[in-house]
Every structure is written in C-alpha cells, then in structure tokens.
Amino acid sequence: MGAPDEAGGGNAAIAGRLRDYADVLEQQEADGFRVGAYRRAADLLDHLEHPVAGLFADGGREALMALPGIGPSIAAAIAQMLTTGRWPQLDRVRGQLDPENLFRTLPGIGPELARRLHEELHLDSLEALETAIHDGRAAGVAGMGDRRLRMLDAELAQRLGRLRVRARPQPGMRPSVALILDVDDEYRRKAQDGRLQLIAPKRFNPSGEAWLPILHTRRDAWEFTALYSNTRLAHELGRIRDWVVIYFHTDTEPEGQCTVVTETRGDLAGRRVVRGREEECRAEVYGDRPAG
Numbered sequence: 001m002g003a004p005d006e007a008g009g010g011n012a013a014i015a016g017r018l019r020d021y022a023d024v025l026e027q028q029e030a031d032g033f034r035v036g037a038y039r040r041a042a043d044l045l046d047h048l049e050h051p052v053a054g055l056f057a058d059g060g061r062e063a064l065m066a067l068p069g070i071g072p073s074i075a076a077a078i079a080q081m082l083t084t085g086r087w088p089q090l091d092r093v094r095g096q097l098d099p100e101n102l103f104r105t106l107p108g109i110g111p112e113l114a115r116r117l118h119e120e121l122h123l124d125s126l127e128a129l130e131t132a133i134h135d136g137r138a139a140g141v142a143g144m145g146d147r148r149l150r151m152l153d154a155e156l157a158q159r160l161g162r163l164r165v166r167a168r169p170q171p172g173m174r175p176s177v178a179l180i181l182d183v184d185d186e187y188r189r190k191a192q193d194g195r196l197q198l199i200a201p202k203r204f205n206p207s208g209e210a211w212l213p214i215l216h217t218r219r220d221a222w223e224f225t226a227l228y229s230n231t232r233l234a235h236e237l238g239r240i241r242d243w244v245v246i247y248f249h250t251d252t253e254p255e256g257q258c259t260v261v262t263e264t265r266g267d268l269a270g271r272r273v274v275r276g277r278e279e280e281c282r283a284e285v286y287g288d289r290p291a292g
Helices: 011-027 032-049 052-065 072-084 090-093 099-103 111-121 127-136 146-163 176-193 232-237 276-287
Strands: 197-199 212-217 221-226 242-249 256-262 273-274
Touching: 011 090, 011 176, 011 232, 011 242, 072 146, 072 221, 090 221, 099 111, 099 127, 111 127, 111 221, 111 232, 127 146, 127 256, 176 212, 176 221, 176 242, 176 256, 176 273, 176 276
Parallel strands: none
Antiparallel strands: 197 212, 212 221, 221 242, 242 256, 256 273
16 A cells, blocks of 8 residues: 655655656657656556655655656656656646746846746746756846856755755766757648647636647657747747747656757758757758758
8 A cells, every 4th residue: 555645745646646647648649658658657656665755855856766667757757746846748738838937046046037937938847947047048148147146056055955966967968959950840830731639728828718739749758748839928929939948858867958049040041940959950960061
C-alpha cells in the first residue's frame, strides 16, 4: 500500500499528476514509450512504502533516480512538484500555464517586468528564467539591471538548487539547429493540414476555444513539444502562426526551449531561424543557398 498523501505533495497526489500527464500525452498522440514511462512512474509511487518527499529531502534528485524506472526527466518533474507545488509541463500541455503570475512570485518582479520576460524571451518557467540569466539573454530585457539579475540568480539558486543533479547545464547540451528546424517544419505542416490535436489555452482566449495545435515528436534521443507562441505580442503583431516555441529534453538532460521565427532582416530574411542561434542557422543549415 502506498504512503499517505500530504498536502498535495504526497505519493498519491504526485502519482495522479504523472498519470494525468500521460493521459494528456496519449490524447495528443505523443510517443507511446514516453506515455508508458510516466504511467509506470505513477504506479511505482502508488505502491511506494515510504513518502517520496522524504526520499527527496534526504537525497535530492539522485535519490529519486535510484528508484526503478525513474530517470532524470521524471525525477525533475517530481522534484518540481515537491519543491514548488507546480509542474509547468502539465500546465503547458493542458493550456493552463500562466508564466507572468509565476514570475511575479519572485522578489523584484512586478507585472510589467513579468510580461516582458514572457513576451520577449518566451520564458514560461523558473528554470527557463534561470537559464536566460546565465546565458545573458535576460540582461537584454528592460528593467533587468545587474543588481536585479544578481538578486534573481540568488533567489532562483535557492528555490531550484535541490532540483538539479549538477550545478549548471553543460554547454552544448542542446539539439542542433537543423534538428530544431526539422521539428518546426513538421509542426507547421501538420498544423496547417489540421493533423494535430488542439488545446484551449487559458491566456488570451476568453471564449475557451480549442485552437492551439500541439505536437509531441522525437528525434534521436531528444523529445520535443512544439506550439505556436500564445503571447500578447504575437497576437498584437499578427505572428501567432509564425512564432513557434519548441521545448526539448532527453532522458538525461533537463528541459530547454527555443523560439523559431521567420527572419525579417539581413541575408536570412524569409528563412526560418532559431532565435539567438542565427549564426548557427547560417553556417549549418543555409550556407549560401538562396532563401526560398
């Protein structure tokens, strides 16, 4: 018999969220292995004799990964639920994610700065914000001065420190731009042809209409989820069907994300590029080929 539930963070509650996630992935036609992995993890927690919160408190994510069938990705999901009470991946595939409210839980971030972080960088989780601080992207957002960046870095290190197996993501641990652009192409083709499941996003959707296509796909060891950008700026500029946000992870690497857009300036104008990795797109994908 499983351990008793505790304030939404007990074994049964976490198992329920994992099972909900598997059900949503299955409805959205995700890879069957991925669906099965989350269901097996849920079954394990249901029958675990000790509270998973205690295992995490004693040994962090390494202790979770010592459980049979719990790899880094699922361990990270469980750790997020235990540490923050949230699981952005589940909210995202349900269309219920509200990044601006999430960022406002951090000291020094008000409504306008939270909006800019989401609109300009397409960030939707604390982990994504921490990565943007480390790689320099956050410094380009108005209001993110050196003092605020240091304060947020320290706050996120405290909140997220126990979620990590290693202190910082290693450079280069991300899919190639060619792989990302291939996923972008698959997503846009299937979305245009009406071959993807639709979700009803919570934000900017007062009618509750299911209009946002979602794709789950796999390339080599990478798992991808792709959606059109549902930000205020995308709506205002009429770029909803152009900006594609792609999330990725492997069994051993934490989730990352990027945005693919049609470039409007320079020699890459008219081409699909991974924002922030334009030079790689130029060198590795397009070379001297004309836009088309």
